[in-house]
Amino acid sequence: MNYSINEVANKFDLSVHTLRFYDKEGLMPFIGRDKSGNRVFTDTDLNWVAMVCCLKDTGMSIKEIKQYADWCMEGMQTIDERKEMLAAHRKQVLKQIENLKKNIELIDSKIAVYDNPELAQKLYGSLDKQQ
Amino acid sequence: MNYSINEVANKFDLSVHTLRFYDKEGLMPFIGRDKSGNRVFTDTDLNWVAMVCCLKDTGMSIKEIKQYADWCMEGMQTIDERKEMLAAHRKQVLKQIENLKKNIELIDSKIAVYDNPELAQKLYGSLDKQQ
DNA sequence: ATAGAGCTTCGAGTTAACTCTAGGTCAAGG
């Protein structure tokens, strides 16, 4: 099955601008063209776009994603680099999750104070504007 | 206990530039000054800075954090708005965590393919560059 | 009294990641 840039944009909730921008930045070196020069996305390409979105949504920069794409283009001899990059990124994403969880605790304690203002006395000694 | 802008910057791993920028943007309307005009942070102020960092690190924009700070300045009659904002933000952070978890699964499956290239055959029918 | 450290403001510059515009090609339908 083949897809136009518009269809891909809709599927991934990106703008066509963004997809072309990613292509221009070298994040999609595999995408083919039809006889009149329009991009043609295959199902395999959709998997690739999904991976790019995954990396982007987990905070990887476009520069790094391009490095990954470049390694993919170089073939099998870069498997180790790619694996290492993904492993490091995975670690970094776990850290993000831990951070978010820790921050939710603070948000929760703030909400608790708003729900029960007497708490503020205990927690802070007083309830001034900053609480 | 009082702290200089430098001490606060070190404590929170921010630059003094960033702290002044936050102040200029209205994120820290409580911070006092000494007789020569220098910012003086109290322990209560540190709690506030921690909250600002928490909101920032969980993806809240400076504009929104400013709204929160403004409401704090207005006093008790904005408790409901603040509580609602934090509750909505909390929900949004949970969504982020879920998203990251989902994305880690894709990263893991990719790593698994690199660890065991035969998998690719099963998953994709072939192991081309894009995998 | 003067040098240096540490603070101040103001405003300009940077970076990442889009986002948009202008002007153009191409294929299908009326």
Add this chain to the structure above:
DNA sequence: CCTTGACCTAGAGTTAACTCGAAGCTCTAT
């Protein structure tokens, strides 16, 4: 044949969040 719509490129513009530089106070120690 001509219009319409979907695509194309190149390059300019935008936005958020810093980041930095210049010029100038003020306190402390030599």
